[in-house]
Amino acid sequence: MKYWIGAALLFIAALAAALSPVNEYFFYAGYVVLTFVVLSTAWNILGGYAGYVNFGTGAFFGLGSYSAVVLFKALSAPLAVQIVAAAAVGAALGFGVGIMTLRLRGIFFAIATVAILFIMETLMVNWRYVGGATGLQLLRPDVMAPFSSYTRMLFVVMALLAVVAVSVARYVQVSWIGRGLRAIRDSEEAAESSGVPTLRLKVFACTISGALMGAAGAPMPMYLSFIEPASTFSLNWGVSALAMPMIGGTAHWIGPVLGALLLGSIQQIVTVTISNEINVLVVGVLLVLFVVLAPDGIVGLFKKWVRYFR
Amino acid sequence: MGSLLQVNNVSKHFGGFTALAGVSLEITQGERFGLIGPNGSGKTTLINCIAGSLRNDAGSIRFQNAEISRLPAYKRTRLGIARSFQIPRPFHSMSVLENLLVPLQYVAHGKEEEVFAILKKIGLADKADALSSQLSQVELRKLELARAMAARPRLLISDEAMAGLSGAEVDEVLKILFDLNAEGITIIMIEHIMHAVMRFSQRVVCLDAGKIICEGTPASIVQNADVQRAYLGA
Numbered sequence: 001m002k003y004w005i006g007a008a009l010l011f012i013a014a015l016a017a018a019l020s021p022v023n024e025y026f027f028y029a030g031y032v033v034l035t036f037v038v039l040s041t042a043w044n045i046l047g048g049y050a051g052y053v054n055f056g057t058g059a060f061f062g063l064g065s066y067s068a069v070v071l072f073k074a075l076s077a078p079l080a081v082q083i084v085a086a087a088a089v090g091a092a093l094g095f096g097v098g099i100m101t102l103r104l105r106g107i108f109f110a111i112a113t114v115a116i117l118f119i120m121e122t123l124m125v126n127w128r129y130v131g132g133a134t135g136l137q138l139l140r141p142d143v144m145a146p147f148s149s150y151t152r153m154l155f156v157v158m159a160l161l162a163v164v165a166v167s168v169a170r171y172v173q174v175s176w177i178g179r180g181l182r183a184i185r186d187s188e189e190a191a192e193s194s195g196v197p198t199l200r201l202k203v204f205a206c207t208i209s210g211a212l213m214g215a216a217g218a219p220m221p222m223y224l225s226f227i228e229p230a231s232t233f234s235l236n237w238g239v240s241a242l243a244m245p246m247i248g249g250t251a252h253w254i255g256p257v258l259g260a261l262l263l264g265s266i267q268q269i270v271t272v273t274i275s276n277e278i279n280v281l282v283v284g285v286l287l288v289l290f291v292v293l294a295p296d297g298i299v300g301l302f303k304k305w306v307r308y309f310r
Numbered sequence: 311m312g313s314l315l316q317v318n319n320v321s322k323h324f325g326g327f328t329a330l331a332g333v334s335l336e337i338t339q340g341e342r343f344g345l346i347g348p349n350g351s352g353k354t355t356l357i358n359c360i361a362g363s364l365r366n367d368a369g370s371i372r373f374q375n376a377e378i379s380r381l382p383a384y385k386r387t388r389l390g391i392a393r394s395f396q397i398p399r400p401f402h403s404m405s406v407l408e409n410l411l412v413p414l415q416y417v418a419h420g421k422e423e424e425v426f427a428i429l430k431k432i433g434l435a436d437k438a439d440a441l442s443s444q445l446s447q448v449e450l451r452k453l454e455l456a457r458a459m460a461a462r463p464r465l466l467i468s469d470e471a472m473a474g475l476s477g478a479e480v481d482e483v484l485k486i487l488f489d490l491n492a493e494g495i496t497i498i499m500i501e502h503i504m505h506a507v508m509r510f511s512q513r514v515v516c517l518d519a520g521k522i523i524c525e526g527t528p529a530s531i532v533q534n535a536d537v538q539r540a541y542l543g544a
Contacts, residue, residue: 176415183412186401193361193395195387195417195461251403 003170007163014159018152027155029272031223033264034158035216039237040244040256041165042212045172046205047242048250051185052101056113058237059120060090060210064217065232069130072138072221079157083218090214091207098203105188114235121233135228138221154219165212170253172208181205213241236280240267243287249299258298313375314339314465314496315360320369320379322355322520329355331520332369337465337498342491344511344528345500348540351517353500354396357467360498361393362386373465388417392463394454396470396500400442406453407438413461425460432456432486448479455486466490467498472506480506508532516540 018027039057046052064086071077071085097113104112125133140150147153172178180201183191192198221227240263248259263286267279294301315337322330330352337343347353358364360371362383371379378386392413401409410425418424429435432452437445442453451471458466468487472480484506491497501507507514508528516524516531518540524531531537 179408179412179415182403183401186403187399189363189383190395190399190401190457191412192383193363193387193393194413194457195384196412197382197384197416199382 003167007167011159011163015156018156019146019148024149024151027149027151029268031151031155031158033261033268034155034162035220036240036244036260036264037162037257038158038165038216039213039241040248040260041162041169041253042209042216043241044245044250044253044256045169045181045212046202046209048245048255049173049178049181049185050202050205052105052202052205053110053242054097054113054209055110055235055238055242056097056115056117057213057241058233058235059113059117060093060213061217061220061237062117062124062229062232063093063120064090064214065220065227066124066130067214068218069136069138069221069227073129073136076141079219079222083157083161083215086218087211087215090217091211093214094206094208094210095203097210098199098206101202101206102199113238117233117235117238121229124229124233131227133229135226136221138225138227140222140225150222154223157219158216161212161215165216166253166257168208168212169256172205173253177201177204239280240264240283243283245297247286247290247297249297251296252299255297255299262298312339313337314341314373316370316372317356317360318370318372320356320359320366320371322352322359322364322366328520330359330366333517333520333522334369335515335522335525337496339496340491340494341496342487342510342512343496343498344507344514345498345517346502346504346507346514346531346537347517351540352520353517354469355520356517357393357469357498357500360386361391361467384416387413387461387463390462390464391467392458392461392465393467394451394458394469394471396473398450398454400445400450400453400457402441402443404442405439406434406442406445406456409442409453409457410460413457417461420462428456428459431489432459433482448475448482451475451483452486455483455490459490463495465496465498467500469500470502471499472501472503484510504532 043054043057047054067086067089068082071082100112101109124130130136143150143153180196183196184198188198244259244263245256247263249255266282270279270282290297313336317333317335319332319334320330321332333356345353359366362381366379370377373389373391407425414420414425429438432455434452434456437449445453455471472483480503487497499507499510511528514528514531515522516537523536523540524534
């Protein structure tokens, strides 16, 4: 109950900010940070809970973006439809990746997800309808009331997606599914012989994770008024979606949220004040520091700190 | 007593290597059954085929008169076949209690009190909240058995639950297994510690190079020339 009140208050705060006269740049940057909240939360369902490291976040995200573009171009579908469709496509890809875990574990699974990223990018580069390698300029539709700009509206949409993603991740964590996924991470064979239907749970986790990543990608083309394959299927999405939960802590749903808010904000600040290239460096340095000094992330540090002072 | 498990002509190959070559055996309800054999003779492969971690290439495995050799492992656990692992595989990020909650939740659908009763019986009650990665070797063995018990099995397969334990610890684990058997659970024991398996088992089968070379009471097994050759290489 406390969780739902907190989530509702945060969403209302985001909505109120979007309707207030706060500087437009805040929403421009905030949208990206919220996208990272969704992506890292989605990544954590598979990577954190079940221990299957996915480097292909960009594949799901990009496929979501391109699904939205296709629907927009072909049918002028409204944003809500684009998001739902992108989630469905992401879920389908996730289902396929889930079946893959039958044969591939550990590092081999991670490599396969990188391959999927490149396959998706190559497909889109060679598809004329969505602009091929040069990309596609998109004309935003009129903004809906009560919002004064399209960016503000997208910010609220992404805030809603973030609430949905975190709620799903939280449900998975505290339910019987979460315990089964943790058992899989610790020992897949022991989990199976303790009655856990490992394949079914892994496919479930992949599908949910993929759906959320796809949904996160859907509003991106409208946000940029543009789409092109190289940046849409960038490996950076996957690296950030992995680094953020690691920094925040993978065992608890709040971990990826904290990691995304912290790292996402730092990235935005660094991009503006120093340079766009440095922000990739920041991710790398922070990830190394946390993996070495605080392998359980911010959540782990906090727990240690509480135990120490009690 | 009726038949619980029938293994019929089961074979398993890994590439060109034959791990099991037509093994057949039958285990009756409530039996204490010992499985021995030198290293690499196929003991663990056989119980992996029974428990479902591996699929047998040929032959049939029937449990309570139903064919199970194509079922995934988790379904066999739900039917009543539980196992411990030779090298303990605890869920290391969980407490001892949580380790047992996994099968309780996924198989037995029971209440938490049941888990406490099992821990008490096995002698891990004071460790319920300890992280399983901090347990000693004998505690890990007990955890393996406790976790198997939480699935409320009819057949418990104990894969070298005593390897590497001291004499007193072996007696402790042996007593646990005797008690479980007294409650009506059929037990297959794989063991290298001869005095333990001989004391425990009502019937013993000896495997060598994927074949059963001898079957009988513990007393007759130790007298058997083939068994002596397999073990001593004489």
